[in-house]
Amino acid sequence: MSLKFTIEKKLSNNRGRAGRIETKNGVIETPAFIVVGTKATVKSLTPEQVKDLGAQAVLANTYHLYLQPGEEVMKKAGGLHKFMNWDGPTFTDSGGFQAFSLGAAFDNKVGKVAKGKDEIDESIFSPHSAMAKVDEDGVTFKSIIDGSSHRFTPERSMEIQHNIGADILFAFDECTSPHAPYEYQKEAMDRTHRWAKRSLEYHQKNRSSHQSIFGITQGGRHEDLRKESAKIIGAMDFDGFGIGGSFDKEDMHNAVGWVADELPEGKPRHLLGIGEPLDLILGIENGMDTFDCVAPTRIARNGAAYVGSGRINILNEQFGQDFSPIETGCACYACTHYTRAYISHLFRAKEILGATLLSIHNLYYIVNLVKRARVAILEGNFEKFKQGFLSL
């Protein structure tokens, strides 16, 4: 069976809602933050640690798993769940974002470098600079690992995702920069719609019975394009929808609201790549059900921890003699067992456990922020919850 989505309660703005996504591998109570496990591992954590901090589902990356270890290994292993020892629901993105961004970054020498393997200078998303070559049929790109040439089409992306074996897959899309010209946004959006149709058709013919597919809406920061994309993708027979993250941060909640109003109400909506605390709250308010973002674990590996409505960096000198937890009152494993002084020591000493503990804290913080938003919706006090966060 594909997923089943139920809305339990709605906000008075008629956008935000609390609900449940049921998959073969378990239920996701929404709104929910989906933890990122790019390469079939949530960086520096065991699946038990991920479950213990309250995560309900994991999102892995098609591009990365296609290159390493390869879809054949994933298939022979019995699929993503079994391979990585995660028995809850799983998502895979389509690989489109990475094929464009990392492919383009590979040997792009002048001022357009990737900031890291997953962190991209978005100026590379332009019709002119792309080392990843787009045509009507798909995209040809270079491997971030060895520079070898590869090709994704909507059908290939779905085939790879079928082999990886997650519960919820995404249609193959072209992700543009919010700063690309309107004409290119439109062109890429129209192509994404044609690719969505091909992704859906391939998926319906070839999927395993437990697999669902989300269509991705694009349209950059333009209200007309965002609405048009949501209308067109929303009319297709997808099990849910992804909202492509191509907008400036300040436009985000507007764009999300435009899209939410156009999408069919009864299907779940995933806001791709968004994970900062305030963005999550605004996304939830504007009708998003699930989210994913690498930020909580990435900033953790750099020594940063979410505290209150901001961040601290544990490497700051003052924390070396601070025997309080990362965040007073936090119920996560890191905060209930260790001090800032200890974690600060671990980072100074370049000990791996430091990254593990801050990753646990940051994911707990984000996962539980979204859970508290859910409870606030169910209990009818979302506005109070939001104001409480803003006044921190």
Place this chain on the structure above:
Amino acid sequence: MSLKFTIEKKLSNNRGRAGRIETKNGVIETPAFIVVGTKATVKSLTPEQVKDLGAQAVLANTYHLYLQPGEEVMKKAGGLHKFMNWDGPTFTDSGGFQAFSLGAAFDNKVGKVAKGKDEIDESIFSPHSAMAKVDEDGVTFKSIIDGSSHRFTPERSMEIQHNIGADILFAFDECTSPHAPYEYQKEAMDRTHRWAKRSLEYHQKNRSSHQSIFGITQGGRHEDLRKESAKIIGAMDFDGFGIGGSFDKEDMHNAVGWVADELPEGKPRHLLGIGEPLDLILGIENGMDTFDCVAPTRIARNGAAYVGSGRINILNEQFGQDFSPIETGCACYACTHYTRAYISHLFRAKEILGATLLSIHNLYYIVNLVKRARVAILEGNFEKFKQGFLSL
């Protein structure tokens, strides 16, 4: 109270034995492998993972903790147990080995470099090359972190160890190379004996009630020196003994046997820095009760896993498609939840969880090898156990 040691059963060779070391923070059933947590963390593992794999006690490093985070932080934190969230028995070594080896290595430019922060080219242990300067009172050495100059004396080493707060401490000693001339071995040994007396006196006046002290016997690979050192240190009022690891591998069990025969039977004996499977079995047979070694976690971080009586390296190409556990039949968390293919993928993808999983397997392997030796002693079939291992 200091520790209490009880012998439960002895081997017919009158050397090897099974027993119990009782400390304020728990019991160590011996023989036992003590897991190394150099900088107040067992590398890449949580204390819960360390406990789950069967470890009974952790050994931290005085030199490293003195430099970072410093003894004052350790003391303010409430000591090692509380700082690192380990509620079982703990050891600290004296820092002597590192002061000599890492201090000497610091700016030793010609052919005498340290192989790594903990892995030392032992040719630096010579009276001529030492950048660490030994005098009768103590040793002046350079910090591995910033090259700053520091000084350990027997009294300072004990004071630092008291501040760190472990259950079992070691007297300050001079560790020589097994290849140093006989005359220097003798000179260093005699100095170690004088330092042992000073360490013991300082300890007895200043210790916390739960802290015990082990004296360290030296003597290189010379039977007369080994026996003399064991006799002299053995006659002092220590709670147990450390056997300094300055011998060639092939001499090890001989040297250990000489020492064991001279030491008082009723006190525990710790063989410092020894941890290869066969060495452990020979050490146990020759009267050693506890052991420590960084090898299980260090080789894990390089992709190596103990299997049978040897090792495999998970990065070998064949393991990329091998869906069996690291070691068939192994009951550790890594082997019961993951395949060689998955762990191989984690290492290729440079994912931290790979080091965590192999560290769990290797420590489980070593800790349980020693536990099986204990059971074999108690059940009277140690020789069979040993032959079984040799025939693997």
